[in-house]
Amino acid sequence: MMSRRRLLQYAASASALAATGAIPGAIAHAFADEPGKRVIPWKNWSGGQSCTPSVRIAPSDEAELAKIVTGSATPVRAVGAGHSFSGLVPTEGTLLSLDRMSGLVSADPAAGRATFKAGTRLGATGALLADNGLALDNMPDINKQTIAGAISTATHGTGSDIGSLSTFVAGMRLMTASGNALDIDAAKTPDLHQAARVSLGALGIVTETTLSARPLYKLKRRTWTAPVEEMLEAAPELWTKHRNFEFYYIPYSGMTIGIVNDLTDEAETPEPVNEDDDGLRQLQQLQDWLGWAPSARRWVIQTILGGMEPEERVDFSHKTLSTERNVRFNEMEYHLPREAGPQALREIIAAIEDNNIEVFFPIEFRTVAPDDIWLSPFYKRESCSIAVHRYHEKDYTPYFTAIEPIFRKHEGRPHWGKLHTLKAEDFASLYPKWRDFLEMRETLDPEGKFLNPHLRHVFGVAS
Numbered sequence: 001m002m003s004r005r006r007l008l009q010y011a012a013s014a015s016a017l018a019a020t021g022a023i024p025g026a027i028a029h030a031f032a033d034e035p036g037k038r039v040i041p042w043k044n045w046s047g048g049q050s051c052t053p054s055v056r057i058a059p060s061d062e063a064e065l066a067k068i069v070t071g072s073a074t075p076v077r078a079v080g081a082g083h084s085f086s087g088l089v090p091t092e093g094t095l096l097s098l099d100r101m102s103g104l105v106s107a108d109p110a111a112g113r114a115t116f117k118a119g120t121r122l123g124a125t126g127a128l129l130a131d132n133g134l135a136l137d138n139m140p141d142i143n144k145q146t147i148a149g150a151i152s153t154a155t156h157g158t159g160s161d162i163g164s165l166s167t168f169v170a171g172m173r174l175m176t177a178s179g180n181a182l183d184i185d186a187a188k189t190p191d192l193h194q195a196a197r198v199s200l201g202a203l204g205i206v207t208e209t210t211l212s213a214r215p216l217y218k219l220k221r222r223t224w225t226a227p228v229e230e231m232l233e234a235a236p237e238l239w240t241k242h243r244n245f246e247f248y249y250i251p252y253s254g255m256t257i258g259i260v261n262d263l264t265d266e267a268e269t270p271e272p273v274n275e276d277d278d279g280l281r282q283l284q285q286l287q288d289w290l291g292w293a294p295s296a297r298r299w300v301i302q303t304i305l306g307g308m309e310p311e312e313r314v315d316f317s318h319k320t321l322s323t324e325r326n327v328r329f330n331e332m333e334y335h336l337p338r339e340a341g342p343q344a345l346r347e348i349i350a351a352i353e354d355n356n357i358e359v360f361f362p363i364e365f366r367t368v369a370p371d372d373i374w375l376s377p378f379y380k381r382e383s384c385s386i387a388v389h390r391y392h393e394k395d396y397t398p399y400f401t402a403i404e405p406i407f408r409k410h411e412g413r414p415h416w417g418k419l420h421t422l423k424a425e426d427f428a429s430l431y432p433k434w435r436d437f438l439e440m441r442e443t444l445d446p447e448g449k450f451l452n453p454h455l456r457h458v459f460g461v462a463s
């Protein structure tokens with residue numbers, strides 16, 4: 001018969017697991033002597049990455065986190081929201097959730113800054129900042145990630161003059177392998193600041209971030225359709241003229257959907273029904289029905305898109321820049337020199353359609369401003385980002401294997417959270433500050449406490 005104390009511990013554990021996907025440290029240790037204790041497997045959002053850690057745990061503060069980092073099974077990896085497609089998270093050691101270390105710490109509208117606990121989801125930051133008359137300068141396409149996970153992988157939105165979310169970081173706190181929390185900013189720790197803003201979780205566990213913000217603002221979002229060559233020819237003018245510009249190419253259609261956002265003082269318009277998921281399912285049906293007849297498939301899609309009128313929407317920035325994505329996928333995204341983007345996309349389209357590769361997800365094209373962060377894919381070059389997606393139930397390997405050489409040919413740097421096949425020697429040639437980062441990592445974590453198999457492969461560190 002289970003004791004009353006044990007029953008209460010079990011109930012608390014189940015409640016915490018339902019809320020955060022991880023068991024709080026104090027409760028997890030109460031079960032250490034439980035015979036045949038069940039280990040809880042983990043999968044990322046797409047199901048493409050998985051592991052069975054020996055410990056899944058959700059600390060509530062830095063003191064508890066320090067004990068975990070110094071005393072728990074290694075490798076220690078933070079899970080964020082599980083929206084990375086690469087192998088950044090899987091570990092047989094300790095899987096950390098920062099869901100219990102989330103929320104707004106402080107906001108300073110006069111200084112244009114706000115401090116968040118690292119487990120805060122991006123989707124929650126908009127309303128929290130808006131309550132203080134503030135907003136981030138940009139948002140990514142998906143806002144489900146934690147702040148720590150987003151900045152650690154250089155997650156970005158679109159805008160030729162706007163950097164990734166990592167460029168918004170004015171300071172942070174980092175729990176290192178020794179159990180000490182470091183305060184990091186550009187003035188006091190300049191090199192560590194440049195390394196930690198995109199660190200892949202290899203320097204330690206981010207616990208707080210201070211982000212630069214601006215006064216709350218509204219955007220007018222305009223969506224329209226155009227033939228792909230027309231869009232590609234106009235792209236340089238569009239990314240120069242508009243605050244935010246992106247477009248999607250629909251495979252086997254010859255057509256694109258363009259999106260621009262610009263500042264406005266106009267009144268907000270009603271939020272439209274999100275039909276993106278329904279549109280994806282319709283494209284999937286067309287692939288299933290007409291995959292054998294590309295010309296028929298092209299005619300149907302062109303007929304549908306050709307009848308679409310441009311659409312406009314006005315709302316606050318955090319509501320117009322991010323979109324709900326409920327159809328799961330795996331993704332490869334590379335960041336190329338901006339001038340190479342249009343030609344690279346032409347080659348990708350030809351590779352898909354000349355070889356009748358089975359794909360229905362649109363291909364995404366965005367722009368990002370340069371920065372000087374050591375491991376940022378946008379390090380000191382104006383970039384465009386091209387992303388390809390594969391339905392989560394399908395093997396992505398043949399598709400991504402056909403496309404990746406095109407990215408490599410155009411000197412692309414992969415998104416750290418997306419799928420790629422690069423090795424340490426490849427990164428060494430792509431990143432001028434690569435060796436500096438490796439030295440910083442070795443100094444902060446000489447035993448490799450935060451290195452899972454994927455990161456050992458990326459950094460060229462022996463097991």
